[in-house]
Amino acid sequence: MIVVQLFLEFTLLSAVAFGGATALLPEMHRVVVDNHHWLNDATFTHLYAIAQAAPGPNVLVVTLIGWEVGGLPGALATTLAMCLPMSILIYLLIDRWESFAGKRWQKAISIGVAPLSVGLIFSGATLIAQAAALGWAAWLLVGATLMVSLRTRMHPLWLIGVGACLGFFGLI
Numbered sequence: 066m067i068v069v070q071l072f073l074e075f076t077l078l079s080a081v082a083f084g085g086a087t088a089l090l091p092e093m094h095r096v097v098v099d100n101h102h103w104l105n106d107a108t109f110t111h112l113y114a115i116a117q118a119a120p121g122p123n124v125l126v127v128t129l130i131g132w133e134v135g136g137l138p139g140a141l142a143t144t145l146a147m148c149l150p151m152s153i154l155i156y157l158l159i160d161r162w163e164s165f166a167g168k169r170w171q172k173a174i175s176i177g178v179a180p181l182s183v184g185l186i187f188s189g190a191t192l193i194a195q196a197a198a199l200g201w202a203a204w205l206l207v208g209a210t211l212m213v214s215l216r217t218r219m220h221p222l223w224l225i226g227v228g229a230c231l232g233f234f235g236l237i
Contacts, residue, residue: 068138070101071131075146086124086147088182090189093130103134110196124148203237 074096078089086093090113097103104112112133116126124147131143165171199207210224231237 067103068135068142071135071139072142072146074101075127075131075143076150079147079151082147082151085122086127087189088185090126091185091192093127094192097130097134104130106196108133110193113193200237202231206231206237 078092078096081092082089094106094109098106098109109130112129113126116123116129119125124144127147128140128144131139131141133139135142162171194207197203206228210228213219213224214221228237
């Protein structure tokens with residue numbers, strides 16, 4: 066049954082969700098598009114875009130994938146699989162983790178997870194950029210946005226607005 070498959074696959078994915086659901090995009094893509102052929106590249110990318118445009122947590126992409134693949138039961142299965150197992154594990158282990166506060170190995174783990182999260186998120190961004198088949202103008206906008214973000218304190222919504230206007234007028 067597809068709902069059970071969705072639940073099992075997303076339960077496994079939740080175990081490595083350092084950096085949230087966005088960090089898992091390449092692996093989600095591999096499971097959903099490449100392995101099971103539940104979605105194609107375009108649909109996967111569109112679901113991600115919808116999830117990012119909607120208010121709420123970035124785990125919404127998981128719910129949308131579940132909805133597209135298995136309807137309401139699929140949406141519930143993927144969302145529960147992504148959130149419930151690790152929430153229970155964290156609940157059971159948080160007191161233990163806190164009792165090791167200040168230990169050298171705990172600091173090493175905490176520090177080591179940061180670059181892992183950044184790498185996973187970067188690979189997800191690369192996957193989405195490749196699936197979107199960006200042209201040179203879009204890459205130019207990405208570079209300009211990066212430079213403005215690093216060198217100024219301009220609010221990101223202005224940059225999103227510029228991108229939206231350029232897209233609306235067909236320049237990107």
